[in-house]
Amino acid sequence: MEAAFAATLGVLCACGIYLLLCARVLPVILGITLFSYAINLFLLGMGRLSIGKPPVIAAGAQYADPVPQALVLTAIVIGFAMTAFTVVLSLRALAIDGSDHVDGGKPLARNRSKPHERPPRIEKEMRGE
Amino acid sequence: MNHALILPILIPLFAAGAIVALPLRAKRLQRAINVIATLALLPVAVALAEHAAQGEIASYALGAWPAPFGIVLQLDRLGALMLVLTALLACCCLLGTTSADARLGRYYRALVQFELMGLNGAFLAGDLFNLFVFFELLLIASYALLLHGGGRRRVRNGLHYLLLNLVGSSFFLIALGVLYGLTGTLNMVDMGERLAHLEPASLPLAQFAGATLMLVFGLKAAVFPLSFWLPQAYRSAIGPVAALFAIMTKVGIYAMLRCDALVFGGSGGVLDAFMHDWAWWLAIATIIYGALGALAVSSLKTTTGFLVLVSVGLLIAAATLQTVLAWSALLYYLISTTLCTGALFLLADTLESESTGAAPAALEAREPASLESLDDATAPAITPEADSEPAAVAPQPANAQKTLARWPSNTAGALYLAAAVGAAGLPPLSGFLGKAMVLAAMPLSQATVLWPAVLISGLLSIVALSRTGTRLLWAAPASRPSGAAATAPHGSRTKLAACALLLAGVVAATILAGLLKGYLDATAAQLLDREAYVHAVLPAPAAQAAAAQAEGS
Numbered sequence: 001m002e003a004a005f006a007a008t009l010g011v012l013c014a015c016g017i018y019l020l021l022c023a024r025v026l027p028v029i030l031g032i033t034l035f036s037y038a039i040n041l042f043l044l045g046m047g048r049l050s051i052g053k054p055p056v057i058a059a060g061a062q063y064a065d066p067v068p069q070a071l072v073l074t075a076i077v078i079g080f081a082m083t084a085f086t087v088v089l090s091l092r093a094l095a096i097d098g099s100d101h102v103d104g105g106k107p108l109a110r111n112r113s114k115p116h117e118r119p120p121r122i123e124k125e126m127r128g129e
Numbered sequence: 130m131n132h133a134l135i136l137p138i139l140i141p142l143f144a145a146g147a148i149v150a151l152p153l154r155a156k157r158l159q160r161a162i163n164v165i166a167t168l169a170l171l172p173v174a175v176a177l178a179e180h181a182a183q184g185e186i187a188s189y190a191l192g193a194w195p196a197p198f199g200i201v202l203q204l205d206r207l208g209a210l211m212l213v214l215t216a217l218l219a220c221c222c223l224l225g226t227t228s229a230d231a232r233l234g235r236y237y238r239a240l241v242q243f244e245l246m247g248l249n250g251a252f253l254a255g256d257l258f259n260l261f262v263f264f265e266l267l268l269i270a271s272y273a274l275l276l277h278g279g280g281r282r283r284v285r286n287g288l289h290y291l292l293l294n295l296v297g298s299s300f301f302l303i304a305l306g307v308l309y310g311l312t313g314t315l316n317m318v319d320m321g322e323r324l325a326h327l328e329p330a331s332l333p334l335a336q337f338a339g340a341t342l343m344l345v346f347g348l349k350a351a352v353f354p355l356s357f358w359l360p361q362a363y364r365s366a367i368g369p370v371a372a373l374f375a376i377m378t379k380v381g382i383y384a385m386l387r388c389d390a391l392v393f394g395g396s397g398g399v400l401d402a403f404m405h406d407w408a409w410w411l412a413i414a415t416i417i418y419g420a421l422g423a424l425a426v427s428s429l430k431t432t433t434g435f436l437v438l439v440s441v442g443l444l445i446a447a448a449t450l451q452t453v454l455a456w457s458a459l460l461y462y463l464i465s466t467t468l469c470t471g472a473l474f475l476l477a478d479t480l481e482s483e484s485t486g487a488a489p490a491a492l493e494a495r496e497p498a499s500l501e502s503l504d505d506a507t508a509p510a511i512t513p514e515a516d517s518e519p520a521a522v523a524p525q526p527a528n529a530q531k532t533l534a535r536w537p538s539n540t541a542g543a544l545y546l547a548a549a550v551g552a553a554g555l556p557p558l559s560g561f562l563g564k565a566m567v568l569a570a571m572p573l574s575q576a577t578v579l580w581p582a583v584l585i586s587g588l589l590s591i592v593a594l595s596r597t598g599t600r601l602l603w604a605a606p607a608s609r610p611s612g613a614a615a616t617a618p619h620g621s622r623t624k625l626a627a628c629a630l631l632l633a634g635v636v637a638a639t640i641l642a643g644l645l646k647g648y649l650d651a652t653a654a655q656l657l658d659r660e661a662y663v664h665a666v667l668p669a670p671a672a673q674a675a676a677a678q679a680e681g682s
């Protein structure tokens with residue numbers, strides 16, 4: 001189980017960091033999400049891996065460490081809120097710049113012929129706010 | 130148990146909740162809640178500081194679950210000092226916020242209260258995970274505050290700030306996970322105790338976790354390779370927000386001190402190698418980068434942002450020494466630089482406000498393209514050439530000019546001078562005293578590196594600040610068409626008053642330096658005395674025995 005756990009962590013981390021290093025907003029958001037999944041698993045693993053133990057204190061039994069579970073729950077909640085905020089903010093940036101580059105400099109690939117044209121639908125949605 | 134300990138968290142929390150829950154029409158009530166909650170923080174913080182000044186470390190177990198199992202708030206001299214500083218800054222920012230500032234976005238006042246809650250919580254948290262949670266709270270509020278007012282530049286810089294801090298938070302969790310895996314506890318004092326008795330095989334893991342933790346705090350404090358976000362982010366925030374953010378980098382410094390002393394202090398130098406070999410040189414690089422950056426830009430907010438970097442570099446350099454002398458000097462300089470940069474950010478809002486003063490904006494457009502490539506949305510329609518020909522404008526009647534108040538006024542100029550003197554670290558203000566204390570605390574081997582860096586960066590800061598001041602106070606009014614934009618921007622009087630209040634704090638810190646230094650010496654000594662924390666926070670040997678039993682099972 002340890003090997004599978006470690007391999008999962010490694011793959012998630014590698015994918016997350018690769019996507020993080022892209023300069024487009026959507027891959028970056030996905031990368032952060034994958035990375036935070038990896039970290040949540042990692043936190044869980046720090047309470048030591050075990051099979052078949054009760055999650056809370058039972059009479060006389062060996063139980064799984066509940067603290068990492070609480071930590072992971074908190075981290076998931078915070079991460080969820082942050083991801084939602086990032087998505088909204090990057091949509092706003094896309095509407096303002098017409099570009100999903102993190103620096104806002106380069107236009108969207110499909111708009112490269114007309115660099116100042118914004119994606120019309122998103123702009124309309126943003127104006128509707 | 131002293132329930133007052135949790136008030137600095139509860140007051141902003143309930144105020145923010147009430148402001149959000151109130152209907153949007155109840156503006157007056159929202160404002161009243163905001164004012165009362167912010168002003169109430171000051172007496173609470175002062176009362177806590179008085180309590181802490183007696184040298185006792187107060188701890189408050191939430192839900193009466195004892196440490197190390199429950200969540201503990203702890204109040205020592207350092208935490209109390211930071212609480213007072215935050216409350217003071219918050220009151221000045223409140224005074225410096227005009228209703229026009231608040232009206233730029235819907236929930237400005239609630240966000241400020243959430244920010245204060247996060248800050249106060251971070252200064253009180255007694256365990257590492259709650260430090261993380263309060264960091265996240267203050268960051269979430271700061272993301273929204275940074276965006277306050279909207280616009281292309283804010284959204285772009287806000288996105289950078291957000292993404293960087295998200296990655297930083299992930300690394301915080303990694304360090305946290307490793308430390309929990311090693312010690313089986315999250316309470317900082319307890320963790321320190323267990324790290325002290327760590328088997329040698331686990332030492333590299335502890336070193337890795339410590340270094341990661343310090344780098345994460347370094348990102349919040351804007352240490353050199355992690356500092357590129359700061360000037361642009363602070364520049365795009367509105368003045369009162371930027372002034373409140375003056376304490377945000379100091380939260381990073383605070384967390385560094387706290388973890389270095391409490392978590393890693395007792396474990397025989399787990400962090401020493403990192404602090405001496407890495408953090409020290411990064412701090413020097415931060416000083417140099419900040420000074421060069423301040424020289425390269427010309428808008429007051431960006432210049433101030435780079436000056437924040439210079440001060441952060443000096444603070445971290447002092448933090449790496451881990452001695453009472455250096456840390457008390459560090460804390461004195463921290464107070465001084467927070468107040469001075471807060472004042473400069475507020476001044477920047479009146480002197481080069483977005484709504485007025487086409488001339489400063491036009492001059493800003495001449496800044497180097499690399500730093501200003503994001504700014505074309507705010508570039509003015511008026512070209513600099515048009516500004517440089519005031520003769521083309523029809524001369525105003527002399528009496529019309531008399532009725533208009535001269536802007537920038539002499540008061541603004543005097544405040545700028547005082548804030549600049551304080552920020553650059555010139556005598557007679559406390560910035561100089563703080564720098565001198567830090568430099569005096571350096572042993573010879575470090576002094577040979579730090580003294581030249583600090584002195585040269587001080588010179589560059591003076592050049593940058595005097596150039597910015599010349600432009601804002603003399604060149605811009607002179608090049609403006611006569612009578613055109615000579616009125617003060619709306620609400621500048623309250624902003625100048627807030628700025629004067631901050632600078633009064635600086636003057637008080639200068640005059641009462643002896644008194645303050647006595648408190649800070651005691652603070653640093655207390656911080657480095659781990660035994661006192663063990664006695665105060667971990668209740669009784671019984672609890673430790675129980676912990677040992679749980680570990681054994």
